Amino acid sequence: MDLSKRVAAGFALVVLVVGIFFVVQITVEEWLTLNPPGQMSPVVDSGETFHFTKTGFNYFSECYRPYKEPLPIAVSDDLKDASWYLMFVPLNVTPPYGGNPKLGRPGYVRVDYAFQNLAGTAAFHILAISGSSWRTNRIEGYGPSAVFVRGNATPGDARGPTTELTEYNDIQVLPAGGGDDSGDIAPYAYYIHFDPASGGLNSLHLTQDLSLVRGEMVYTDEQSGSFCLTSSGGNDLDEVLLLVAVDEVQPDDFALELKAQFIATDG
């Protein structure tokens, strides 16, 4: 075949390829006309399930959680002076698109929890990073939100290995179950930095009722249930950490199962 015929064949192939892609595009457009996105089921990610025992609580704190200034974990009269054992659970560890909670798309993170033999009270808070700026939920002032679950098991008598949080900003925190035997936590840790010059308390919320834009304070005795992590503004979030805190040493048969699932919404 001489060159001119090859060139002609090449251009014909280009036209054919472009034509095929147009047929695909038109077919999909027609399909979308027949199946408008508004009538489709919302996209639900596969979710991820975590299992923890008492050793998951790898931090100890006198009352406070990370923020640019010490921020209380609880404000009710019976809990405001309590000390807490903390764990940080990263909720967006699955690959992009297929997976789990990343509030980069409009939507919320549904968290299903199930405690076994919970002693004292467990508190749930959210921490998230957007760019280089960390945010968390407020529990005082306008729009407080958090989830507190009261258990009735007998407290344990020996706590697992914990690190005391003495600083609450510019700190590295190791997620529950993270790290290795070397003791170097840096490769596995999250560096939490709240900018002292900006806010960070107003856009993240916890709620069981999605109609409450700014979330709600939930106090419950239910040992299993669900709540949602929501964002009411600001930039997309890159990383989401769930802070779980308990105010008692947990018994040896304590167990916590968390299932986190990103559920997309229309916007």
Next chain:
Amino acid sequence: MFSVRTYFTLNEIALMSLLGGLFFVLKTALRMPLSIPGHTGIFLVIPVIIGVAIIRKPGSGTYIGLVAGVLLSFFGVSGMHVFDVFQYTALGMSVDFSGYFFHYRMESVPVSILAGIAGNVAKMLVNFAVDLAIGVPFVVVAIGAGISAVSHVIFGALGGLVSAYLVARLIKTGVIARNAGDAGADDTDA
């Protein structure tokens, strides 16, 4: 047994690596605020086509694309990160195949245009495949496939057009040696 060292001369390997580096530099330096799919093809196909035109051996375009893909992947220039390797290797392979199919007549405008189109469209196809592989719904990928194909063809063709001019000039100035009507690959003067 096949060996890159015996298949390509040291000069050729050096040239291909430099062109792969040029590809990376172009992609990094020329950031045009055009939200048109495939617009980078207007300059990305040029180093590959010139490399294939000079080396005139199957595999030269693949090598250039691979070097560029590894560099882009390593430096995380685009959002596809490690998948850049596949995209740009595919681009290089397509230009390679075009060169072989058209007897390395890259100074010919239609040939160079077709090579540019082939490279840019191959990049688009791999991009689609990666999107599907990482879980992007088919509908999202397919909804703009036709328009995207057209823009990739146009920008690839423009890149090929520029390449044809450059290759012709390089031949005219003697940088690339050519025998009249030559279809072989043994007169490289790179």
